[in-house]
Amino acid sequence: MSDLSHIRSLLNARRPGHALPQALYTGADAFDFDLKAIFWRDWIMVGFDIEVATPGATLSLDVGTSPVVIVRGRDGALRAFHNSCRHRGAMVCAPGRRQSARLVCPYHQWTYDLDGRLITARRMQDDFDPKDHALRPVHVRSVAGCLYVCLADEPPAFEAFAEGLAPLLAVHDLKNAKLAHEAVFVEKANWKLVMENARECYHCAAKHPHLALTFPTDVKAHFAADEAGRVDRFNARMERAGLPIGPTMGEWWQAIRFPLNDGVISMTMDGKHAVSRLMVEAEGGDVGSLRWATEPNAFCHALGDHVFMFSAQPSGPMETVVTAKWLVHKDAVEGVDYHVESLVALWLTTNQQDIELVENNQCGVRSLGYTPGPYCEDAESLVMRFTDWYCQAAGRFIDGQGEA
Ligand code: FES
Ligand SMILES: [Fe+2]
Incomplete structure (x- = not known):
């Protein structure tokens, strides 16, 4: 059975209103699936504007297992990139918050401008074109001072969330x-x-x-x-x-x-x-x-x-x-x-x-005897909302892959 068919069978086995099947909480294939279907497709909260307040400020972290860096440009704009050098893939920006005029890869010092363009790559052959080797962009949005990134090519709609949260959070x-x-x-x-x-x-x-x-x-x-x-x-x-x-x-x-x-x-x-x-x-x-x-x-x-x-x-x-x-x-x-x-x-x-x-x-x-039990509808309604959302998002992802 392919990984996707296995996940599909687990989703099918799930009883609404109950905890999830065991392998969704334990399996290596469920972990890989959740990265691809959830964490690399959805908007992920990563922090706050004030962590990257000034030009050259960077915030670097893993989204799942994939390193990302958020950068404040000299023009004041926020940008985000896959934190992987276009040479041999080293992480360009160290994890956490830093301040730098350029993004310099620590391995062979390929140097990127704050907008992701490669501006220096020492000793490269004549036919090497830096324009083909900019850092790969990631979607980033700010709402009322909170930062969200999305690693998908086509991110889910963000506007309704931003319009809902911004007026509530403004006073803070x-x-x-x-x-x-x-x-x-x-x-x-x-x-x-x-x-x-x-x-x-x-x-x-x-x-x-x-x-x-x-x-x-x-x-x-x-x-x-x-x-x-x-x-x-x-x-x-x-x-x-x-x-x-x-x-x-x-x-x-x-x-x-x-x-x-x-x-x-x-x-x-x-x-x-x-x-x-x-x-x-x-x-x-x-x-x-x-x-x-x-x-x-x-x-x-x-x-x-x-x-x-x-x-x-x-x-x-x-x-x-x-x-x-x-x-x-x-x-x-x-x-x-x-x-x-x-x-x-x-x-x-x-x-x-x-x-x-x-x-x-x-x-x-992990127990052999684990059997998903019922959530308390009164006290665990938001857990039910979470697992319902997860199962729907997971099912949609599998449908979009055209197999299983
Ligand atoms: S991997 Fe970045 S410069 Fe070589
Ligand atoms: Fe708690």
Whole structure:
């Protein structure tokens, strides 16, 4: 059976409303398939404009297993490229954030301009034409200060997402933010288990006692109005302050501003702002959380005082790299307006708890006795949305390949 036929048979075997068949969480062919069908076709959140703010700034990272670099040009435009030298393929830009006038391959010093053109290749023969060896471009888009790349030739439509998110996020003014902290976790679990875990709070009350102090852990998707009228009161307050709340959603994205628990104004250990220099002045920065999630791999919370990003990338059949970033106002001074430890403590603790959960989940999913069980429709509706989206995207990809 070809890999595609095998994946098709697994998709066919899947019971709606249930966890996925085992081999989709464990198989080497499922990992390869997910890179091709999902991570190299969809819009992938990679970070924020402010990480590549000035001409010559680069942000280099792997999308799945494929290195990509995002570059701010001298003309101010954002561009992205496959981070693979057109000579013998070395990675041109080192991972992470750098600043350079040109992109110089470390191997034989082929040198590219910030727009990807090859401008120097020492000692090459007379018939060598640099014009034929520019870095290969990748689609990149910015929405309200957030960066997304797409490695497909023909990316999915982006406009509806951008138009939905931009007005919600505008008040957080991400163009005037700075990166306060970044953390990277290597998790021994398939990326879909990592994302399923990230899309539900069924486990939160028991496993995230700190998160549960600030985050309403028992609500359904989209934080529907509760009987005490808490959400209605919050929504009315946001309307008076002129802050849109959404929700807005499409096939692969959703965003909503929702109230935190009573008496709580930020997602921190004590529920207070961790940063005194606020990102949102309206309502004294007491604006709940704007949560936006994009399939396949990310969610963010924008609070009055900071922004948190969670982004997962598959690095092996049962290994995932999670990158977490915290933004604060660019004028917030570390040690004066905030302390990194208190800013990051809640999500660092929560992520460490989640790593244990997903690695344990992966261990059990490997069992001979694993049988996909039913999701809780009330508490795991966003997990169902995620796995439904995954199965549809996977099926569409196979249909487009004309086999299986
Ligand atoms: S591989 Fe880049 S210059 Fe040789
Ligand atoms: Fe969790």
